Amino acid sequence: MITVNISQWCAWAPGLQTRADWQAWATGNVSASAVTQAPDVSFLPALQRRRLSTLARMAFAVGWPLAEGLEKLPLVFVSRHGETPRTFAILSELARQEPLSPTQFSLSVHNAVIGLWSIMRGETSEMTAIAATDDGFEHGMLEAAGLLNDGSPAVLLIIAEDAPPAAYRQWIDDVPFAYAVGLLLTPGKQWQLSSSVAADVPAADLPHALSWLRATLNGQNGFIHSGKRCTWNWQHRP
């Protein structure tokens, strides 16, 4: 069992940017926009932001405000599918027997986002990129709790998924829309997370990070996320 405080959160999806937008989303009054768009990251110099993919832009958009004023902030980055538009572009070039774009290639790896984060913020704290199955949110939380336990005063957790290219959509059914959720975690006991053997619980109807956000905004203090190997039990003690 682990316990943490979630001191702040920030989320982005097409059409859902402000806290009020997300509140309306949580109560079912608005949905994410179907229009493809990327968040504004004009707080970064143009020369730096030009190479950022939609995934990286989303991660920066939710992480940057949370990291404001904090130095030595470890980062745990979670994405199940990663840079699917980049990898699809590279595979398409290979199929056409064309030379691969060095930029696409160098930024297609799973830890590219944390590498860019480190360069652009001059941040040298520990950073981890995780790809788990459907419970990456909880695995990222475990990793962050370990860093807090090691003495970090705060840890940034970012969960981000981009909408996959059309060619992959038949197989990727857990990204209802592109989204990123950032959480600033500190030591504490407000949230308690425990796991038990996989129970016969239906899978969450949303990716776990979004399900957590909806539960939080709706003031729900206990909920369950079932993963492939175990069931995660969330408890909030306000």
Add this chain to the structure above:
Amino acid sequence: MSVPQQELNRDIKQLIIDSLGLEDISAQDIEDDQTLFGEGLGLDSVDALELGLAIQKRYGIKIDADAKDTRNHFTNVASLVAFVTARQAA
């Protein structure tokens, strides 16, 4: 500069902008003798690889990444124009 050289000059500037995603500048913003890498325009080593690839594709020429003078050809737009002109004539 002859007319074809002027066209090639503009073409290479646009190629730099398009292949490297320099969305906020236009061809007129790049000086012929402005240093492209490090100082000047501020491009980096990944840009060098990307631009090398774009030039090879666009002009159908081969660039030897290990050749000593390759670095000099990529100094600025003027040197790239001279390089592409020489290779296309060869």
